[in-house]
Amino acid sequence: MLLSGRIPEHVAIIMDGNGRWAEMRGLPRIEGHKRGAERTREIIAAAAEVGVNALTLYAFSIENWQRPTDEISMLMKLLEVYLRKEFDELVEKGILFRTIGEIWRLPRNIQDLLHDMTERSSENSGMKLVLALSYGGRNEIIRAVRKIVERKARPEDVTDEYFESLLDTSGISAPDLIIRTSGEKRISNFLLWQAAYAELYFTDTLWPDFTKDEFFFALHDYQMRERRFGAVPLRVGF
Template sequence: MSEDKHIPQHIGIIMDGNGRWATKRSLPRTAGHFEGIKAAKRIVKAAKGGNIPFLTFYVFSTENWVRPKKEVDYLLNLLSTRLFSELDFYHRLGVKILLRGDMSQFSSQLKDHIDATIEATKNNSGITVTLAINYGGQDEIVRAVNKWIDATDHSKHITKEILRENFDENLIPPVDLIIRSGGEKRLSNFLLWDAAYAELSFDDTLWPDWGEKQLVAAIDEYAHRARRFGGVCNE
C-alpha cells in the first residue's frame, strides 16, 4: 500500500453488484447480499491494516425502497440480525460503528440493534465505520436545512459550516475517495456534499468478490492523483 502521506483518511464505498453476482450463479439476489457482508468485513480488515481511519459503506439508499418488497425485507432483516451479532469482530479490530441516514422508517427492532451496536462500540478506536442506511445525499441536505430551521437561533445566515454541523455525522472528516464496485460510473446520491472534491474510483469487480487486492489498487491509484481543490498543480 502507498506511503501514509498519500493514504486517504476517509473512504466511502458504494457496494454495487450483489444482485448481479447472484444472478450470474443462478442464485437468488438475496444470496448476493449475504455474500456482500463477507466482502464488507474483508474490506474493514484491509482498511484497518492499511491505516485508513474512516470508512463509510453505502448500505441502503432512500431510493432502495422501490425494490421488490421481499428483497427489501430480507436486506433489513439481514442488517438487523447481523449488525449486533458481529460485536466480537468489531471489538477484535477496534471498530467503532456510526450511522448516517434517516432511521424514522425502521422497525423498532432494527433501531434497537443500531443503537445497541453504536453504544457497544463507542469506545473502540481502531477504525470508524459509518453505515449509510436509508441514506441519500439530497435527503441529508434537506434534513440538515430543516434541522437548522427548527433551531432557536436564526441570527446568522446559513453557511457551509453551519449546514455541515447539522449533518448526521458532522465530526467525521469529508470523504477523500469514493469507490464504486460493479462497473457502474455514478454516485447514486451518495455523500453528495462531501463529494465536492473527493476522488472517484470505479471498478468492474462485483461487490461480493471484493477484497484487499481491489482496495489496495484503488488506494494506489488515489496516491498518484494530484488533489488541487480548485487550485493549480505544483510542478
C-alpha cells in the same frame, strides 16, 4: 504497492452489484447479498489494517425502499444477522460505530441493535465505521435545511461549517476517496455535500468479487493522483 503516508483518511464505498452477481450465476438475489456481506467483512479489516481513519459503507439507500417487499424483508434480516455476528469482534478491535440516514424507518429490532452498537463502541479510538442505512444525500441536505429553519438561524450565520454541523456526518471528515463497484459511473445520491472534492474510483468488479487486493489497488490509484482542491498545482523550480 501502497505508498506510506498517502493513505486516504476517509474512504467511502458504494457497494453495488450483489443482485447482478447472483443473477449471473442463476441464484436468488439474496445469495448475492449474502456473499456481499462476507466481502464487507474483508474490506473493513483491510481498511483498518492500512490505517484508514473512517470507512463509510452505502449499505441501504433511501431509494431501496422501492424494491419488492419480500426482498426488503430478506435484506433487513440479513443486516440483523450480520450485525449480531460481527459486532463483538468489531468492538474488540476498537472500531467506533456510526450510522447515517433515516434510521427511524428501519425495523425496531434493527434500530435497537444499531443504538446498542453505537453506545458500546462510543469509547473506542480505532477506525470509524459508518453505515449509511435508509440514506440519501438529497434527503440529508433537506433535513439539515429544515433544522436551520426550525432554529431560525440568521442568514449570515449559515456558513459551510454551520451547515456541516447539521448533517448526519457531523464530526467526520469529508471522504477523500469514493469507490463504486459494478461498472456504474455515478454516485447515486451518496454523500452529495461531502463529496465535493472526493476522488472517484470506478471498477467493473461486482461487490461480492471486490477483494482486499482490489481495494488496495484503488488506494494505490488514489496515491498516484494530485489533489488540488481547485487550486493551481505548485511548480518546482520557478
